[in-house]
Amino acid sequence: xxxxxxxxxxxxxxxxxxxxxxxxxxxxxxxxxxxxxxxxxxxxxxxxxxxxxxxxxxxxxxxxxxxxxxxxxxxxxxxxxxxxxxxxxxxxxxxxxxxxxxxxxxxxxxxxxxxxxxxxxxxxxxxxxxxxxxxxxxxxxxxxxxxxxxxxxxxxxxxxxxxxxxxxxxxxxxxxxxxxxxxxxxxxxxxxxxxxxxxxxxxxxxxxxxxxxxxxxxxxxxxxxxxxxxxxxxxxxxxxxxxxxxxxxxx
Amino acid sequence: xxxxxxxxxxxxxxxxxxxxxxxxxxxxxxxxxxxxxxxxxxxxxxxxxxxxxxxxxxxxxxxxxxxxxxxxxxxxxxxxxxxxxxxxxxxxxxxxxxxxxxxxxxxxxxxxxxxxxxxxxxxxxxxxxxxxxxxxxxxxxxxxxxxxxxxxxxxxxxxxxxxxxxxxxxxxxxxxxxxxxxxxxxxxxxxxxxxxxxxxxxxxxxxxxxxxxxxxxxxxxxxxxxxxxxxxxxxxxxxxxxxxxxxxxxx
Numbered sequence: 201x202x203x204x205x206x207x208x209x210x211x212x213x214x215x216x217x218x219x220x221x222x223x224x225x226x227x228x229x230x231x232x233x234x235x236x237x238x239x240x241x242x243x244x245x246x247x248x249x250x251x252x253x254x255x256x257x258x259x260x261x262x263x264x265x266x267x268x269x270x271x272x273x274x275x276x277x278x279x280x281x282x283x284x285x286x287x288x289x290x291x292x293x294x295x296x297x298x299x300x301x302x303x304x305x306x307x308x309x310x311x312x313x314x315x316x317x318x319x320x321x322x323x324x325x326x327x328x329x330x331x332x333x334x335x336x337x338x339x340x341x342x343x344x345x346x347x348x349x350x351x352x353x354x355x356x357x358x359x360x361x362x363x364x365x366x367x368x369x370x371x372x373x374x375x376x377x378x379x380x381x382x383x384x385x386x387x388x389x390x391x392x393x394x395x396x397x398x399x400x401x402x403x404x405x406x407x408x409x410x411x412x413x414x415x416x417x418x419x420x421x422x423x424x425x426x427x428x429x430x431x432x433x434x435x436x437x438x439x440x441x442x443x444x445x446x447x448x449x450x451x
Numbered sequence: 452x453x454x455x456x457x458x459x460x461x462x463x464x465x466x467x468x469x470x471x472x473x474x475x476x477x478x479x480x481x482x483x484x485x486x487x488x489x490x491x492x493x494x495x496x497x498x499x500x501x502x503x504x505x506x507x508x509x510x511x512x513x514x515x516x517x518x519x520x521x522x523x524x525x526x527x528x529x530x531x532x533x534x535x536x537x538x539x540x541x542x543x544x545x546x547x548x549x550x551x552x553x554x555x556x557x558x559x560x561x562x563x564x565x566x567x568x569x570x571x572x573x574x575x576x577x578x579x580x581x582x583x584x585x586x587x588x589x590x591x592x593x594x595x596x597x598x599x600x601x602x603x604x605x606x607x608x609x610x611x612x613x614x615x616x617x618x619x620x621x622x623x624x625x626x627x628x629x630x631x632x633x634x635x636x637x638x639x640x641x642x643x644x645x646x647x648x649x650x651x652x653x654x655x656x657x658x659x660x661x662x663x664x665x666x667x668x669x670x671x672x673x674x675x676x677x678x679x680x681x682x683x684x685x686x687x688x689x690x691x692x693x694x695x696x697x698x699x700x701x702x
Contacts, residue, residue: 211574256575280571290571320531320541323462324507324579 337409588660
């Protein structure tokens with residue numbers, strides 16, 4: 201039995217999220233179906249984590265155990281020829297040790313939240329960024345707020361109530377707000393993220409940028425452990441899972 | 452009666468092209484419907500030219516005559532609020548002289564044809580670029596061929612047979628092939644383009660890049676006035692109308 205790991209990108213627009221659910225039409229269902237047509241055997245894949253409906257990925261990772269004898273070099277192209285155009289394997293498959301688990305073995309994850317600040321939204325990126333034409337967001341204030349979120353904290357204020365994680369303590373290693381012409385991009389790298397955590401951080405920063413939340417309030421919002429003090433959950437389609445790091449190629 | 456000009460961008464993926472046709476579902480139909488709901492009067496718009504099904508625009512231009520008293524400043528936002536998300540007015544409307552005609556008054560047009568050369572296609576750009584992973588295209592040969600197309604020529608070899616233009620002589624002012632990481636972008640600026648001309652030039656350059664057509668053959672292909680000597684018509688979705696120039700803001 202081999203354990204195979206793959207890296208995929210997907211446009212989440214028309215899917216009900218990554219993880220299998222009763223309503224169907226998920227990324228996981230689609231990939232499992234493609235593997236089944238390829239191997240003629242029902243296979244469950246293990247994702248690095250779920251992503252919500254309309255959330256995208258440039259670098260989601262999954263693994264699966266298989267008896268298939270398809271050579272490791274053939275997997276990427278073979279699966280791509282059976283996947284719809286909005287899901288794509290983006291690197292060659294690798295064989296990993298039997299105990300590798302895409303979720304439990306992950307060391308760091310990076311997400312991007314994209315905000316289009318142009319007066320008129322870009323039709324080619326309409327499904328991949330949140331459009332916020334006015335008022336002008338104060339990027340310096342957002343950056344000052346963001347700095348206070350870096351490090352190890354209890355992020356209870358930044359997750360939805362029905363989160364079932366036992367501990368709400370997570371570490372954010374990197375928190376960067378890039379300002380481009382007519383676009384703001386928030387990059388967060390951490391050892392893990394609670395349910396809706398990136399979207400609530402993004403929504404809170406947008407309120408900071410609008411002047412509705414003071415940029416120095418992050419400390420007290422974290423301490424309060426009260427979801428009601430943070431900003432709204434930013435819309436799903438601005439969010440993209442950029443990378444999952446397993447600590448393998450680090451200096 | 453005012454004559455109003457507007458600039459729009461659209462994702463052509465789900466439309467049967469720009470121009471009204473019996474099958475419906477065109478960009479023009481959609482815009483005319485939006486204007487009708489706004490002004491309560493049936494209005495015909497004049498585009499700078501048609502674009503085919505699945506062809507996109509960053510800067511298509513149209514004008515229309517209207518009795519509406521809606522102020523010129525309000526038009527862009529008012530129309531955007533009535534258009535689907537894949538069509539967007541991208542600049543404020545301007546009032547133009549009564550004889551301005553988006554097609555006949557156009558001085559120069561610029562098109563881009565995009566080719567993704569990565570091994571695996573980019574899911575976020577899958578509808579906006581042609582995927583050509585292998586063999587590696589010879590960009591230098593393509594550039595050498597492209598240079599021979601600049602200037603005034605009879606482009607009969609580079610249009611489909613059923614083109615009904617009387618003269619096939621056009622001038623290409625600028626012809627550039629930009630090479631980026633895993634992407635080639637062909638930019639053509641000319642005084643006008645025959646039916647399918649940019650796509651046939653792109654398809655011919657791809658054959659040059661593959662070594663199927665010699666890079667110095669362009670002169671003889673032009674001279675032959677024979678469509679069969681040029682390359683295939685490149686797929687529609689790689690093509691985007693970038694700009695229409697009316698010679699107004701030139702030094």
